[in-house]
Amino acid sequence: MSDDDKNPGREVIADYAQTHFRYFRTADGTVYAQRNGHPVARPIRSQGTTGSHRQELMVGLFKDGVGVFNGTALKEALDLIEALALSEDVQPVHIRVAPGFDGATWLDLGRNDGRSVRIHPTGWDITVPDPREVCWRRTQLTGELPLPAKGTDGKGIDLLLGLCNFATAETECLAIAWLIGCLAPGVPVPAPFLTGPQGAGKSTGGRMLIRIIEGMSGDLRRAPKDEENLIAAVAAGWVTALDNLSHMTPDLSDAMCCIVTGAENVKRALFTDGDVFRARYRRPLLLTGIDVGVIRPDLAERLLPLRLERPRVRRTEAELWTEYAEALPVVLGSLLDLTVKVRAITAETPTDLRMADFAHLCAQLDAATGLGALRAYRASLDDLNDDVIEGDLLAQTVLLHAESMPSGTEQRMTSTEWLHALSRLYSGEDCRPLPKGWPTTGKVLSDRLKRLQPTLAARGVLMDSGRTFEGRYLELARPAPPQPEQQQAF
Template sequence: MSDDDKTPAREVIADYAQSHFRYFRTADGTVYAQKNGHPVARPIRSQGTTGSHRQELMVGLYRDGRGAFNGSAIKEALDLIEALALTENVQPVHIRVAPGFDGATWLDLGRDDGQSVRIHPSSWDITVPDPREVCWRRTQLTGELPLPAKNTDGKGIDLLMRLCNFANAETECLAIVWLIGCLGPSVPVPAPFLTGPQGAGKSTGGRMLTRIIEGMSGDLRRAPKDEESLIAAVAAGWVTALDNLSHVTPDLSDAMCCIVTGAESVKRALFTDGDVFRVGYRRPLLLTGIDVGVIRPDLADRLLPLRLERPKVRRTEAELWADYAEVLPVVLGSLLDLTVRVRAMEAETPTDLRMADFAHLCAQFDAATGLGALPAYRASLDDLNDDVIEGDLLAQTVLLHAETIEPGASQQMTSTEWLACLSRLYSGDDCRPLPKGWPTTGKVLSDRLKRLQPTLAARGVLVDAGRTKAGRYLEMTRALPPAPHEQARAF
């Protein structure tokens, strides 16, 4: 056969690839390859050292007797396939948890055979999802989960609680509701903050909660030093667990808020002048630490404090984790059973809480179990508000001034007048110096009060801004105490 009659290598590769893989694009234009009949998709441009589509294609060609091809031919074939795939329908890819058809949700078990858990309104089962319903995206952070056990009668939850050192039943309820929330792709969940004295097993408890969702390879990490590194780690997994926090900087606090409720990062694409790529993320976040110092109000609204206590009997690491690995299939099965029960419940959504989806999930949990997750969640937020106030001298001064206002009455002043009023109140008769970080202008004071609005409102002090012909003003109102029947309904 002459050279002119030979089929170019790039055409051989392209024909083989299109017959063995399905190629599609996501909304951001990234092209993925999915082996026929398998739910796992890989980006075709990935140059990873293990598990990239390029390697997958090379191995398939060699094992099927098509030959070994050089990198240039494979690149040319993938360039053609990428161009063709850009005209295909858009389909999203998901890490660990995904929405499905008919109100179902999916949990990726991280297995090579593609078996996953389908959680539908009446039950759950283990099956391989239709590739057109769910496309899994896996990374090095995607660990393997065991096949969950059926017919556990809820004993897995009890086994888990015996291994953890939660301080009381209310904390246990909140931990379970958080785990149920992690199985929902559309439910933002607050970040559990595992606290307690030294030796209470905070890191161990954090690992146990994380590994129920991420498998035995899931682990805690130190907080990255910059936001870009944190976003990269968050985007590559589902549950992000940060260990032993002792201080939360303003930048890290803002990044955590974005992770919990969702945000998007836009960066310039490599080797281009004007193209960009988008990274959207909203992930469950877990934190551990004894004390992180002053908590900003917007982060406090997104935290879920879980207190642990020191165990009375110590166990070796090897013994503890061997027991955990043994009961993990039962724990996961019980959690899935409970998830189905909770999702089937009808409950009113509390309208006064920031994380309304999680509050609604707590109400559903209470309806299904008869326990008190929602009151425990409210109490935890009250405790966090106390922490915010104790760490903010401006908030303390505002509450002190509010005591001079009659209940139901309000007071209006410009931001500059408010600054002078609050500064005089703080300094007192002894003219003590203003603390570091005290607002220096009316504009700074106005911005600080806006951030403190939810915290102050929880203590019955409402701060609002307005404008008249004379200029802008700040209004402080002392709310009337709730009526007795409203207090009873709140609890």
């Protein structure tokens, strides 16, 4: 054969790749490769040391006897494939959980054979998803889950609660509700905050909860020192667990709010001047710690306090985790059974809670089991509001001022006038100095009060703002308590 009849290496690679792989793009323009019949997709530009598409393409070419090619031929072939894939249909990729067809959701078991759990309205099955329905994206944080057990009759939930040191039954039902919420890709769930005295097993309990979703390789990690590293860790997994928090900066608090309810991060793409890289994320978050100090009001509405107690009998780590690993298939099977049962229930959505999706989930869980999860969720939010008020002297002063107002009245002043009135009230007759962090201008006061609005409203004090011809104002109102409905005479 003459040299003119030989195919260049890039053409041989491109023909082989398009025969054995499916290439598509996501909404942000990233091109992924998916082996025919397998649900796992890999970005073709990944340069990771393990599991990149470049590596699986090289291995496939070698094992099928096509040949071994140099880096230039591989690069040129992948450049061509990427250009061609940009004209293909857009399809999303998912980590760990994904929506499916006909109201189903999927759970990636992280297995090499691609088997996953399909949760549908009539039950759940273990099968390999159609690549057109679900495309899994895996990273080094994607651990392998055991095959869940069928016909557990709820024994797995009892096994899990027996291994954890939850202090009350209310805490147990909130933990179960959170685990069910983690299996729903479209439901934002509050972040469990495992608290308790030293030695209560907070870190161990946190590991047990996340390993039901992430497998035995799932673990806790220290909070990154900057937001960029935190977002990178969040985007690479499903459940993010931060251990032993003792202090929460305003930046970290804001980042956690974004993780729970969803946000997008945009930064300049590497080696470019005008292109950008977009990272969307909304993930379940779990925290552990004895005390994190003052909690900001916006984060408090997104937390789920789970209190643990010290165990009466201590066990070795090896003994505890051996029992947990043996129970995990049963635990996962029972959780899936309960998830199907809860999703089949119709319940009214509470309209007075910020995390309405999770509140609705709690109402469904109550209707299915009678555990009282919604009542426990409301009580936990009340406790968090107390924590916010105890850590904020301005909130305490506003509530003190509201107590002097007759019920059913309102008071309107400018922000500067409110600042003088609240400062005088705090200083009192002994003119004690204002604390560090006290608002220094009316604008700062107005901003602080806007953050405190939900907390004050939970204590029956409403704060509003507006503008008249005379200027802007802040209005403090203390509504009258609702009157009981008069009984109708029969």
